[in-house]
Amino acid sequence: MAAEGQTLSGSRQSYGAVDQTSYASTKGPFGAVIPDHVTNGEEPSAPPAYAMDDVSGYEGTALGDGGGKHLPPPSNLVTDRGGGHHPPAQTHWNIPSVSEGEAREALIQYAARKCCYSSAPAKEMVFRTLQPFNTYRYRLETFTESRSSEWKTTPYRGEFVDSFLTGPAPLPWDIQVEVPAMFTDSITRVKVPHTSSLKGCHSCHCSGTVRCTKCHGKGKVQCWICDGSGKRMSNDRCTHCNGSGRSRCTSCSGSGHKTCKTCAGRGQLLYYIELQVKWQNNIFEYVADQRSGFPADLFKEVTGQKMFVDEQSMVTPVVNFPDASISQASQNAVVQHHTQFASTSRLLRQRHTIELIPVTKVEYEWQGKLYSYYVYGDENKVYAENYPKKCCCSIM
Numbered sequence: 001m002a003a004e005g006q007t008l009s010g011s012r013q014s015y016g017a018v019d020q021t022s023y024a025s026t027k028g029p030f031g032a033v034i035p036d037h038v039t040n041g042e043e044p045s046a047p048p049a050y051a052m053d054d055v056s057g058y059e060g061t062a063l064g065d066g067g068g069k070h071l072p073p074p075s076n077l078v079t080d081r082g083g084g085h086h087p088p089a090q091t092h093w094n095i096p097s098v099s100e101g102e103a104r105e106a107l108i109q110y111a112a113r114k115c116c117y118s119s120a121p122a123k124e125m126v127f128r129t130l131q132p133f134n135t136y137r138y139r140l141e142t143f144t145e146s147r148s149s150e151w152k153t154t155p156y157r158g159e160f161v162d163s164f165l166t167g168p169a170p171l172p173w174d175i176q177v178e179v180p181a182m183f184t185d186s187i188t189r190v191k192v193p194h195t196s197s198l199k200g201c202h203s204c205h206c207s208g209t210v211r212c213t214k215c216h217g218k219g220k221v222q223c224w225i226c227d228g229s230g231k232r233m234s235n236d237r238c239t240h241c242n243g244s245g246r247s248r249c250t251s252c253s254g255s256g257h258k259t260c261k262t263c264a265g266r267g268q269l270l271y272y273i274e275l276q277v278k279w280q281n282n283i284f285e286y287v288a289d290q291r292s293g294f295p296a297d298l299f300k301e302v303t304g305q306k307m308f309v310d311e312q313s314m315v316t317p318v319v320n321f322p323d324a325s326i327s328q329a330s331q332n333a334v335v336q337h338h339t340q341f342a343s344t345s346r347l348l349r350q351r352h353t354i355e356l357i358p359v360t361k362v363e364y365e366w367q368g369k370l371y372s373y374y375v376y377g378d379e380n381k382v383y384a385e386n387y388p389k390k391c392c393c394s395i396m
Ligand SMILES: [Zn+2]
Pocket: 201, 202, 203, 204, 205, 206, 207, 208, 209, 260, 261, 262, 263, 264, 265, 266, 267, 268
């Protein structure tokens, strides 16, 4: 214990990355060095700038939760454009559409799901036309990995301090992490080896306690029953404070000081660089416009038939697709994603798909009037803006 006291009283400000062996043997709270007096540090402040040393490969890393310092991958890590030229097979672009029976059933189901829609029009309607407006959706997914660093602090609890003395810190992109499932967003955080050091806590000046802000260290506050007068409205003595006008501070239980939150009362902080590795699936989507009057936003809700799927480390744009706008969208998407992500992230994998989304516009007659609706997606969803006889409950 004598060694511990010596080590800690040597400097109150910064311990730097001192010989880790002296810390490795240090155990338990630092009761011996916490002064009995209460410090003047009222609220934890930002740690001083000198606390963070620049670590090679992590220059400019800041403290806190501000999103971290972005660490672009070294250029030799950017994946080469791999794979050959893979235009989709151009076999069956024929257009399926719903039958009258399916269209009627879809509308009946639609009316049934709306609490006050009558199903009568759906059951009684007379079909006029079923017009296909099938369309294609192109989707490019680019799965990226990005890395950033931040200085972190944690109350020091006597654990081994992995400082630069045990070796140089590995470069950000040399740290091995397990890649999660492809095309799924996730984040992992790694303590960068050999970046740890110990510093005295800046919030409590290493004492482990801070002055209570509610009572300013006095342990007592103005009585809230009598507002400090010591008397009740009837001029009787206030029973809560026995007429003193002051009562015990509940925030610090009358002691005038509280355990420092920054160091959890330990007086020392462990500083280290945290590497954040973020995997993100970036999606580009385009739906060919068939000028059917159907609101394109609704396509997000449905799936179509997958006509083409291609997955590579980097895909090449689709060419010669029957709908030229899809080829154009693919070209734009591949360029856009490359421009957007290649310089800041590592592109791990790309996948692009083309789906055929069925859309049928149904025109029908009910009670002498013309109406229309759309059946769309593999789910046979219905979009019926002008469904007749909307409120069956008010008619009844
Ligand atoms: Zn502290």
